[in-house]
Amino acid sequence: MKIPEIFEFIRVDERLPHILCPGCGIGSAMNAMVRAIIESGLKNDDVCVVSGIGCSSRIPGYIDADTFHTLHGRAIPSATGVKLAHPELEVIVIAGDGDLLAIGGNHFIHAARRNLDMTVILINNFNYGMTGGQASPTTPQGKYAKTAPYGWTERNFDACAIAQASGAVFVARSTTYHVTHLRTLIKQAIKKKGFALVEVISQCPTLYGRLNRMGDAVKMLEYFRDNTISISQIKDPKEAEGKIVIGVLHDVEAPEYYETYKEIIRRAQAQKHHV
Amino acid sequence: MKKVVTGNHAVSYGVKLARAQVIAAYPITPQTQVVELLSEFCASGKLNAKFIKVESEHSAMAACIAASASGARAFTATSAHGLALMHEMLHWAVGARTPVVMANINRAMGPGWSVWTDQNDSLAQRDVGWIQIYCESNQEVLDTTIQAFKIAERVLLPVMLILDAFVLSHTSEPVDIPDQEQVDEFLPPYNLKTKLDVNNPRAYGGLTNPDHYFELRYKIQKAHTEALAVIKEIDEEYKKHFGRQYGLVEPYRCDDAKVILVTSGTITSTARLVIDEMRDEGRKVGLLKYRVFRPTPREILRDILYRAQKVCVIDRNISFGHGGIFAQEIKSVLYGLPASPPVYSFIIGLGGRDVTPKDIREIIEYTYKEETPAEPVIYRGVRL
Ligand SMILES: Cc1ncc(C[n+]2csc(CCOP(=O)(O)OP(=O)(O)O)c2C)c(N)n1
Numbered sequence: 001m002k003i004p005e006i007f008e009f010i011r012v013d014e015r016l017p018h019i020l021c022p023g024c025g026i027g028s029a030m031n032a033m034v035r036a037i038i039e040s041g042l043k044n045d046d047v048c049v050v051s052g053i054g055c056s057s058r059i060p061g062y063i064d065a066d067t068f069h070t071l072h073g074r075a076i077p078s079a080t081g082v083k084l085a086h087p088e089l090e091v092i093v094i095a096g097d098g099d100l101l102a103i104g105g106n107h108f109i110h111a112a113r114r115n116l117d118m119t120v121i122l123i124n125n126f127n128y129g130m131t132g133g134q135a136s137p138t139t140p141q142g143k144y145a146k147t148a149p150y151g152w153t154e155r156n157f158d159a160c161a162i163a164q165a166s167g168a169v170f171v172a173r174s175t176t177y178h179v180t181h182l183r184t185l186i187k188q189a190i191k192k193k194g195f196a197l198v199e200v201i202s203q204c205p206t207l208y209g210r211l212n213r214m215g216d217a218v219k220m221l222e223y224f225r226d227n228t229i230s231i232s233q234i235k236d237p238k239e240a241e242g243k244i245v246i247g248v249l250h251d252v253e254a255p256e257y258y259e260t261y262k263e264i265i266r267r268a269q270a271q272k273h274h275v
Numbered sequence: 276m277k278k279v280v281t282g283n284h285a286v287s288y289g290v291k292l293a294r295a296q297v298i299a300a301y302p303i304t305p306q307t308q309v310v311e312l313l314s315e316f317c318a319s320g321k322l323n324a325k326f327i328k329v330e331s332e333h334s335a336m337a338a339c340i341a342a343s344a345s346g347a348r349a350f351t352a353t354s355a356h357g358l359a360l361m362h363e364m365l366h367w368a369v370g371a372r373t374p375v376v377m378a379n380i381n382r383a384m385g386p387g388w389s390v391w392t393d394q395n396d397s398l399a400q401r402d403v404g405w406i407q408i409y410c411e412s413n414q415e416v417l418d419t420t421i422q423a424f425k426i427a428e429r430v431l432l433p434v435m436l437i438l439d440a441f442v443l444s445h446t447s448e449p450v451d452i453p454d455q456e457q458v459d460e461f462l463p464p465y466n467l468k469t470k471l472d473v474n475n476p477r478a479y480g481g482l483t484n485p486d487h488y489f490e491l492r493y494k495i496q497k498a499h500t501e502a503l504a505v506i507k508e509i510d511e512e513y514k515k516h517f518g519r520q521y522g523l524v525e526p527y528r529c530d531d532a533k534v535i536l537v538t539s540g541t542i543t544s545t546a547r548l549v550i551d552e553m554r555d556e557g558r559k560v561g562l563l564k565y566r567v568f569r570p571t572p573r574e575i576l577r578d579i580l581y582r583a584q585k586v587c588v589i590d591r592n593i594s595f596g597h598g599g600i601f602a603q604e605i606k607s608v609l610y611g612l613p614a615s616p617p618v619y620s621f622i623i624g625l626g627g628r629d630v631t632p633k634d635i636r637e638i639i640e641y642t643y644k645e646e647t648p649a650e651p652v653i654y655r656g657v658r659l
Contacts, residue, residue, distance in 0.1 A: 053388075069388075072303075072356060103301070103360075105332040108482065131302040134311070134326055147302070147314040147328045 008064065009034045009044065013060050015023050020055065023217025025176035025202030029123050030059045032179050032200075033094065036186035037109075040090075048078040052099035054130045055106040055204075056123035057247040059094050073103030076111045079118050080141045090190060094121040095149050095153040097138040098128040105137070108159075112166035112195045119189040119196045122159055125204035133207030164250045170196035172249035176203060177224035179245060188248065194256045201228075201244055280450050282397065282443030286311035286352060286378045286436075286637040287411040288450075291322045291422025292610040295350040295376075296465070297342035298326045301357060304390045305421040305440040305442045309352040328483070333358035336364035343373035344540055346470035346477060348424060351375070351651045354440065355382035355396040363398065364431075367594045368559045369404030369495060371479060374427030374434070374465075377405075381540065381627040382440045391627020392440035394592035398600045404495055406434040406502060407568040409539040411539050412450040418519055421453075425462050430502040432495070440627065454515055470516040499570040507569055523572035526579045531595070532561030533582040534642050535616075537605055539565045540632050542589055560639055565601060580616065587619040587642040591630070598622065598652035619648045622654040 010016070021027050037047055044065045051057035053072035057088040060067030066089075070078040077097045083091045093100075100108050100122050111118070128134045135145035137157045145152055145251050160171045174182040182200060189196035203209055203220035214220050224244065231247035234240050255263075280288065286309045290298070298317065301308040310328075317326035329335050330352050339349035353361065358379050368375050369583045379397050383389040397407060406426065418440050423434040440442060471477060483491065507523060514520035525543075528550055529535055538546045543564045550562045563579055580586050586609070590599025597603065602620035609615040617643045624630040634655055641653075 012526070026282060069386075071385075075450055131304055131307050132311075134307065137330070142452040146311045147326075149315045150318045175407070 005038055006031070007032045010062055011064050012034050019058060020061060021206040023203065023205040024055070025076060025125065025200075025204070025217070026059065026123055028179050029056070029121065029175040029182070029200045029202060030062065030095070032182040033059075033092065033121060033186055034063070036183045036190060037090075037092075039183070040187055040190045041188075042090055047092060048079075048082050048086070049092050049147060051075050052095040052104060054099050054128070056094060056096035056125075056129070057171065058137050067106045071085070072098055073107070075099060075117075076107040076120070078106060080094035080111060080116060083116055083118055084258075092121065093118060094123065096136075097122060097124045097126070098136040101137040101159055101162075109162060109166040111167040112163050114256055114257045115167055115169060115194045117193050117195070119192075119198070121186065122164070122197060122199045123202050124159065124199055124201045125208055127204060127208040129207060133204075133211055140182070142210075145208070146211070153158060153182060159199050160197065160249050163195075167195070167254070168197050168250070169194035169252050169254050170195070170248070171202065172248045173199040173244070174246050175201040175224040175228060175244065177221045178228070182245065185248065192251075193259075194254060216219070276305040276452050276454075277449050278452050279447045280413060280452075281308065281445055281447050282311055282413045282416050282438045283308035283380070283445065283482065285417040286420050286438075287316070288452050289317050289417045290350050292453060292455060293376075293421050293424045294322070294324075294348065294459075294464075295424075295461055296324050296347035298324055298338065298351065299329050299338035299342070299349070299350045300330055300351045301335050303332075303354045303357040304393065305382060305444040306352045306354045306357070306378070308444075308453070309378055309380075313489050315329040318513070329384075332360045333364055336361045336368065336377075336431065338373060339375045339377075340364065340368050340373045341374050343368075343467070344371060344471055346465065346467050346472075348465040349373075349375050351650045352378040352380070355384055358396045358400060359384065362403070365400055365403040365405060368433040368492070371415055372495075374424070374431055374467075376420070376423045376427055377435050378431065379435050379437050380440050380444045381437055383548050387626075388599065390440065392442060392591070393625045394437075394600070395625075397435065397437050398594075400435070400593045401600070404432065405501070406430075406499075407434050407507075408434065408436045409566055409568055410436060410438045410443070411543045411564065411566075413443060413450045413540055414519070415521055416443060417450055417452065418513065418517065418521070421458060421462060422509055422513055423466075426501045426502065426506055429505050429509070432498050432502060436643045438538070439541045443652075457516060461513065466550045467618075489563075498518070502570050503567075503572055521566055523567040523575055524579070525566060527562040527564065527565060528584070529579055530559030531559055533559040533584045534639055535561045535563055535580055535586050536588060536639055536642075537580075537588040537601060539564055539568070539601060540591065542591065542624070542635070545630060545632055546589075546635050549632050551640065552632075553636070553639065558643075568604075571604060571608065573608050576605065579611065580605065580609060581612055585642050586616045587620065587621060587638055589630070589638065590620065590622050591624045593622055593625065602652070616649065619645075620652045621654055621655055628656060
């Protein structure tokens with residue numbers, strides 16, 4: 001039997017079975033990421049997958065490539081170090097909403113502003129999964145979490161809007177229901193030169209789903225299926241109200257950090273010859 | 276009222292009874308249940324306090340310090356990397372003399388990632404100026420939480436109470452939870468004389484030139500020295516109200532002991548059993564539980580340990596490049612006494628590896644038997 005190609009990127013023998021809960025969406029996101037890497041023509045030694053701490057951040061442990069499981073919130077600065085040391089590597093960050101938007105929120109906006117070439121896959125399950133379902137910056141107001149037993153008082157972030165406003169050149173969103181779509185988006189993000197974000201709306205049936213009576217994983221996936229709208233289909237903004245908008249939300253060209261850096265050096269050296 | 280609660284919930288009940296007013300925290304295993312229950316108390320109105328789940332531990336401590344400076348009783352809880360991330364703010368709480376109380380659930384530092392217990396997180400904060408109290412049981416955790424606010428507010432120093440991950444944090448024990456009226460009698464409302472007040476404006480956190488800085492540090496040290504008597508007094512007062520007392524340190528069967536073992540945290544409970552067993556066999560062994568770590572209870576440590584022929588110290592921590600931290604402290608306390616007993620230093624149980632009665636017995640036996648320790652630091656149970 002031919003071993004499916006994706007297993008060339010997964011540490012089947014050492015690391016499986018995985019630690020994710022039954023029905024968790026993070027595996028689907030990982031699947032999409034691995035397939036996107038393969039379809040981009042990358043080999044194991046061409047990529048470095050970096051994460052922080054959280055359930056989503058466990059993914060690099062299953063990947064057969066150079067991986068970095070760093071500190072909670074520090075995936076992006078660590079990825080920055082890897083990219084600066086090895087500009088030839090395709091650097092992919094995969095982490096949760098708490099990791100990238102709460103404790104690591106500052107890094108998120110600054111990496112987007114700098115436009116350093118990396119792909120960030122943000123798995124948004126609307127709560128802190130690993131620590132047991134506390135509210136996160138993406139928990140919608142009024143929803144339930146372990147630290148919000150009577151409903152969450154705060155408003156939530158729109159990660160895509162933040163990334164776009166901060167200078168990211170590619171911003172896209174999909175869900176764990178739309179796995180093929182998700183794979184295509186990650187592929188586009190990998191190809192894009194500069195800071196690219198793919199937000200993955202994902203189910204956490206064990207915590208967020210249970211606390212908010214959303215049913216099991218299948219029910220949550222059905223919810224994603226029935227409550228999403230593709231950006232290309234929106235003719236009137238009213239159509240998007242109350243829906244999760246998916247697709248490529250923002251795609252522009254802007255000078256990438258390292259390219260600009262090289263250009264500055266080139267100019268500085270050219271000047272020297274004149275002195 | 277007796278209730279079966281985990282160590283984490285013992286903290287939450289203590290904080291509720293102490294009527295904390297601002298609680299800011301960020302979740303981390305094994306601390307989460309402390310703040311989850313508190314968030315419930317606050318949201319349901321059972322505790323008249325404001326709870327905020329901030330975006331990191333650094334922000335949590337910043338919020339607590341400022342709340343405390345503005346006259347609110349402030350509390351947070353954390354562990355390991357959360358505590359490490361607070362480091363800058365821990366200095367600030369001391370320098371600003373804000374009596375914040377924090378529970379730290381001892382968890383090993385990564386990488387290699389571990390959620391299990393050891394003391395390197397809290398001991399790495401040894402020199403920031405927080406009072407540190409290591410607890411042994413869930414009852415002690417609850418009582419120390421209540422005491423901590425009173426101590427902190429008397430001496431204007433922040434207090435960290437410390438409990439072992441899982442062994443206490445997630446383990447249920449029967450705990451006597453005092454009545455609110457009783458606690459109100461013991462712990463008066465927080466009243467900071469220098470609080471931020473719009474009617475009497477003050478500026479906090481100014482630049483301090485070399486003419487003044489040194490004196491501020493000296494006063495912090497002086498507050499620590501004075502805190503020893505205050506902690507003792509509050510502990511005695513606590514006994515009058517609630518019938519329980521813990522001491523700065525707790526000697527156990529030390530009176531005629533030839534060998535005294537020094538422990539902290541939950542290893543103490545295991546050691547107590549071993550001491551009883553060995554005493555039954557007619558061996559002259561004793562135990563000293565090191566409870567208040569900062570400020571150092573120098574005199575009482577000396578008084579108890581000085582009488583032993585040998586002292587052995589168990590450290591569930593390591594100061595890399597040196598050795599066990601409690602052992603260092605004990606050595607420095609005993610230094611200079613005529614004929615002070617030799618100190619045998621053992622490091623064991625890092626990253627939550629079990630410390631069994633057998634381990635403890637062998638440590639005591641070794642100390643008994645060997646003229647001098649084979650190494651300055653002896654590592655027990657390392658599998659190489
Ligand atoms: C400094 C620090 N604070 C807190 C933690 C505890 N912690 C581990 S994972 C996590 C949150 C995980 O949530 P998220 O990033 O949304 O990822 P998920 O588990 O939901 O995939 C937290 C708070 C930590 N490891 N380090």
